[in-house]
Amino acid sequence: MSKIATREAYGKALVKLGQINDNVVVLDADLSKSTKTNDFYKMFPERFFNMGIAEQNLIGAACGLSTAGKIPFASTFAMFATGRAFEVIRNSVCYPKLNVKVCATHAGLTVGEDGASHESVEDMAIMRAIPNMTVLVPADGVETEKMIFEVAKYNGPVYVRLGRSAVPVLFDENYKFEIGKGSVVRDGNDATIIACGIMVNEAILAHEALKEEGINARVINMSTIKPIDRDLIIKAAEETKAIVTAEEHSIIGGLGSAVSEVVGEECPVIVKKVGVKDTFGESGTPAELLKKYGLTAEEIVNAVKDAVSKK
Structure with a gap:
């Protein structure tokens, strides 16, 4: 790739x-x-x-x-x-x-x-x-x-x-981007992973790992954080009853917060957030830092399993 x-x-x-x-x-x-x-x-x-x-x-x-x-x-x-x-x-x-x-x-x-x-x-x-x-x-x-x-x-x-x-590179030249719209990149009805930026690839890897364990997770690329695609989030909440967000950003105020605001108002279900846990970063290679701060497919897999268990 x-x-x-x-x-x-x-x-x-x-x-x-x-x-x-x-x-x-x-x-x-x-x-x-x-x-x-x-x-x-x-x-x-x-x-x-x-x-x-x-x-x-x-x-x-x-x-x-x-x-x-x-x-x-x-x-x-x-x-x-x-x-x-x-x-x-x-x-x-x-x-x-x-x-x-x-x-x-x-x-x-x-x-x-x-x-x-x-x-x-x-x-x-x-x-x-x-x-x-x-x-x-x-x-x-x-x-x-x-x-x-x-x-x-x-x-x-x-x-x-x-x-x-x-x-x-995840998409080909046929991919269409529209401001204000997310896109479903993998189908599934057991849970939904909503990711942005570099975490979309990790979400796809998590989808594949979960599939081997019998869990079919939907993956959404939420490339517009604001105005966020409320309809797509509500549909995912209604159909899968469990959501995990993934972002290379603090879990405070970013994608996870934006998704939680929509879910809390429209269709309350469990939302687990994978991201930086209210802390500063540090010096290191990107791979080292992503692993240390839990921004990996493995962390997404664990969060999805936890969310599904609480449905």
Whole structure:
């Protein structure tokens, strides 16, 4: 199975987008080689702006460009985009509902050796809480490209969460992405695993392992965290009576919380959350960190068994 980091796919998608849309501009905070916006700079230097290590200015400039009819894609690491630039995103992007796309890379624990200071495990929660903000997390390179093209068409603030490490390609070119819609990638009626980002692959591996034990788990790729696909969640709750969420993010405020809010209001069933358990990360290889913090197919399998036993 081939692999590509979602940040790599993002850089390639920007180039393709730039070739067909002259209004697309890209801004970065002195990290373009890491965020892969450097790909766009090489092709369209007159439409690329390096704002330096000044994340608030990065977002502010993107706001100005959006008011002039441009479609700005602003990138830096997720920790800095949602941390250092929070107030500008809240008050200058989302409050007036400007057409700014914040595409943040190096999200989650798989930043790896950079350690806790750079491992954003709360960014989805922060962005999800802001009115008018759409929050997206692609599962692989194919979905990333399709997502970026849809984001460019959408008029309004968007946060796209991208990763550093290479991840398996799960979808082919026939895959369709739609903002606000999840997709069932494996069928099953004993339980439902709702995952996003790199955890979609782990959810598929868990599905296969559970099948060998006679448990058929549905797997949903929930690549839109906000607005979340309420209908798909309610259908899963009604039909399978047990849900496990899986995310490379804190279990507080992210996908698990969003799913629980829908389930609690509409169709109360047990929801187990696989994710970072209210703690900071640390330095290590991505594989080491995912295992230590329980972001694995094995943990999903155990959570599904526990949920099924409590139905």
